[in-house]
Amino acid sequence: MTFRSPFQLVNTAGVNPQSSCFARSFASKASGSRQKQSEARKDVSTVEDPFDAPTYNIPxxxxxxxxxxxxxxxxxxxxxxxxxxxxxxxxxxIFQPKEYKIFNKGLKRVQNDGQVKARIGSPVTGYGSESRNRAARQRIPNRIWTDEDGVEHVEVNFYIRGPHGAGKVYTEMFQDKVDKQWKFTYLIVEIKSPSPAQLMLESYVPA
The missing domain is CATH 1.20.5 (Single alpha-helices involved in coiled-coils or other helix-helix interfaces)
Structure with missing residues (x-):
């Protein structure tokens, strides 16, 4: 029986040992190259793009x-x-001007009076002047003074209108020094239409 060395066996099988070593060396280099490229791509991907930075970083x-x-x-x-x-x-x-307070009291007294409702109808509305201007209609002509006894007086006049006629109201009120309540000095309604008339609704008589 003839003894053959491993190199002879390889040669007999048709494989060149030098070629095999070269192939392993090439595969190892290729694998290393691919690993380096992969790491390079990772490094590139981790670099921040200055154009994608948040806008709040802008000073x-x-x-x-x-x-x-x-x-x-x-x-x-x-x-x-x-x-x-x-x-x-x-x-x-909260702090309603005195003239509007007296206007409201006088208008309410007129609205509840049977004579007025019989002549001009109901409901009765009141306003400051015969004007189409809303601001002018809301302004109430008035006069405020204090007499020699220290009693405050407020005088107002305004227009009224109902479904069947119209008129004008003249009234004055004073603030009682005892009970601090506002009381009528007088309240006169001058009916202008449909037929002229003058009605005295309030007249103060000292006790």
Whole structure:
């Protein structure tokens, strides 16, 4: 029996040992190259794109003293306007002017009077002047004074209208010093249509 070396056996099988070593060396280099390319791609992917950065990283332009002062003035002006409007509404609703208080009392007295309703009908409405301007109609002509005894008087006059006619009201009230209540000095209704008439609804007689 003839003994053959491993190289002879390989040669007999038709495989070149040098070629096999070369193939293993090439595969190892190719694998290493692919690993390096993969790591390079990972490194590239982890680099942040400056164009994709959040917009809040952009530094803001500093506000100058002049701009800050202008903004403060605008804010203060807005608060002042809002405060004035709120005060006007509060004063109108809570602190009703005396002339409007007397107007409301006089109109209510006229609206409840049977003579007035018989002549001009019902309901009866009241307004400050014969004008189409709403603001002018809401203004009530008045006179306020204090007599020698320290008693405050308020005099108003206004127009009234019903379904069948119209007229004008003249009234004065004073604030009693004892009970602090407003009382009529007089209340006169001058009917102008449909037929002229004058009605004395209130007349103060001292006790």
């Amino acid at each position: 803001e332009k500093p506000v100058t003293f002049t701009e800050g002062a202008s903004y403060s003035l605008i804010i203060l002006a807005g608060l002042a306007v809002a405060g004035a409007a709120a005060y006007g509404v509060f004063k109108e609703l």
